[in-house]
Amino acid sequence: MCVKVACVGGGPAGLYLSILLKRQDPSHDITVHERNPEGSTYGWGVTYWRGLLDKLHEHDPESARALEQHSVTWNEGVARVRDLATRRDSDEGFGIGRHRLLEILAARARSLGVRLEFEHEITEGNLPAADLVVAADGVHSALRGAHADHFGTELRPGRNHYIWLGTTKVFDAFTFAFVETDHGWIWCYGYAFSPERSTCVVECAPETWTGLGLDTANEADGLALLEKLFADILDGHPLIGRSCADGAAQWLNFRTLTNQTWFRDNLVLLGDAAHTTHYSVGAGTTLALEDAIALAAALREQPDLPQALGRYERERKAALLSIQSAARYSAQWYENLPRYMHLPPEQMFALLGQRHSPLLPYVPPQLYYRIDRAAGQLEALRRFKRWLGPRIARTVHARALASRK
Structure with missing residues (x-):
């Protein structure tokens, strides 16, 4: 049976769902609506692990092969505390640029007959006529926000401040660096996502953020200070910011999003519109794609839409319990960082791995x-x-x- 589907949001979740639904039934009429111009996404690299790649090969080998081909890998972690460093083996990790990931998924969706409409913002006031509307429009979802009471939406801000940066330093391992300042600790996570670039996420407590003057510094001055603080791991390479028109630095507080229910009539939440998990567990993209896999399977196996959406919600909520718990404890570990920093580096690194x-x-x-x-x-x-x-x-x-x- 031909089904008309409108995916609102052209991120990994919405694009991958459109691919899976078209593979299940080429007669489905599927449109992905993205409010931003094509190729304008902000972000550096995203991480994922072998388990996700195996699932992607199972559900759409063509996009999985392209994803693997354009990813970089690592199997070690490095932690630097003050001027001491330790290195450990780790599970195989993968990094890919967010731009490249979306290019791969968009090209695959188009090849299957999915319509992609960019610079097309969808709100509650101009919902397209469709059998199913998928809110894949992120943590700030306008479609979810229009019915926040129904969904039981809750946003809980974290304590620490963080900023998402790029760098031309290509890390050969997943790298942690912890620097002690007169105002407390500041640290970063770095990982490569291409042969030329890495992601570098910097985090610190509020008192460190204000004590260092990062709360008032513009982006250029803030980057200069961070480059000085993390000189030991950057090896003279610059940090790269978002380059906003007003020159402001893009510091954030992570917000954990939950919803009591994930669907309303023919509207269903997907990816970050439904849930978020702290970036320190590196699971955001994985969970978004797994949401798409679960929703596509529920729609394939259960012809009744309310029952299919109910099954999707139950399955994904159950699957998320352990990773959400891990993410909560991981965020708390960093919020209580001084508790661990007196340990020798190898012990601190071991407990860093146990932070969940x-x-x-x-x-x-x-x-x-x-x-x-x-x-x-x-x-x-x-x-x-x-x-x-x-x-x-x-x-x-x-x-x-x-x-x-």
């Missing part, structure tokens, strides 16, 4: 490190960590709920 643990915030760091090393050899301790962690997490959650009443 619900147990770590409640155990002295050196004790946790010793337990974790022992647990790597003793199955009984591994079982103890798995048993104790959720219980502490539930207790803390219950106390938090009680404090709100």
Whole structure:
């Protein structure tokens, strides 16, 4: 049966959903509406992991091959604390430029017969006539915002400030650098996304941000200061900002978005319009594409639209529980960074890798490190960590709920 679908938002989620739906049934009438001009997206590189790539090969081998071909990889992590550094093996990671990712998905969608309409903003007032409208228009979704009460939308701002930058320094590993200043710690995450460029995300606590004058510095002055602070890892390469017309620096506070329900009649939320997870777990693009996979499967296997959308919502909410928990604890780890910075670099790096643990915030760091090393050899301790962690997490959650009443 031919179905008319309007995808509002030309990011990875909307484009990939259009590809999957066209592959399932070429007769589907699908249009992707994007408010910005083609090729104008802001962003440097995005990360993903082998598990996602395997799924993409399963669902659309052609776009997966192109994605893999234009990605760079790493299998090590480097952490620099003050003037000390340590390197560790890591899972295989991939980086690709956001522009290139969208080019690949847009070309694939067009080749299948999807219509792409750029510079075409859709709001509640000019919704296209369609059997299904997909709100893939990001964290600031206008379509979701028009029915925020229905969706039960909640936005929770994080404490720290961060800025998303590029650099011509090409990192050979996923790189962390922690710099101590007179006003507290400031740190960055760096990873390559092409043979010529890397992403560099800088983060710090509010008191460090204001103490260093980053709250009032324009972009040029702010970049100059950050280049000086991170000179040891940049090797003389510049940091590259967004180059806004007013010259302002684009510092942000990460906002965690949740929704109690993900659909209303024939309108369904997808990707960042439905949920966000802290950037420190590097899962945003992966979750958006997995949303698209789940929604396409539900629409294929369940002909009744409300039941299909209900199934999609249930499946994705369940799948997100663990990664959202990991992202919450990861963000808290960075918000409590001074707790770990007195450790030797190899111990700090080990706990950096354990930052998703619900147990770590409640155990002295050196004790946790010793337990974790022992647990790597003793199955009984591994079982103890798995048993104790959720219980502490539930207790803390219950106390938090009680404090709100």
